[in-house]
Amino acid sequence: MQTLLQQNLQKVLQTIVKASETTNKQVTLVAVSKTKPVELIKEAYEGGQKHFGENYVNELIEKAPLLPNDISWHFIGHLQTNKVSTIMKIQNLEFIQSVDSLKLAQKIEKHCEKLGRNINIFVQIKLSEEESKTGAEIDEAKLIIQEIITKFKFIKLIGLMTIGPIGNKEIFQQLVDLAKKFENEFNLQPLNLSMGMSGDYLDAIKYGADYVRVGSAIFGERNVKQ
């Protein structure tokens, strides 16, 4: 018997498969479990989910050790440079989606070198004018990419991420265009796009998302607004 959460998960997965038929992309679902207890994450894991996203360092370091170590963790929240060493201790943290400054990228690279490990990163781009939306301006993003491809050995640049206001599809197109521009300018392999949340992941996929970050549609509404 599937739990309600597992049924939600299946619905989201089916929507993803259907939507991605139009783009022929293999879309990865990142289940965003911020503020949700370990028991619910286990339930989603038992329903077959492997990629999970967390926004807060403290939450991630509390939960990760209590959960199976074949989970692929994604850090998707704002990351302060002084928290990098803490977060990098989690061995199955495989993606940092929210790299928004050169300083942060340098710090991550340094810690990877120290630990002899690699990590996949997305450069988070600020496209929305909303004050609360973090991310790198385009010029900063260029600096980060330039540095990664010319100097870094441990960080693997896999794509661009953005957080948009729900319903603003222009932002999806902007991220698509920007990725193309960077691919040409820096002669890169196709960049993966992480865009779309519970309210708009279907549209994001139609525009070409490779990773969608879905929380409340799987886990239910969060009590605290964040």
Ligand SMILES: *Cc1c(COP(=O)(O)O)cnc(C)c1O
């Ligand atoms: C919370 C959050 C999500 C998921 O939001 P839902 O609307 O619950 O799907 C996705 N991405 C980021 C960066 C988030 O902070």
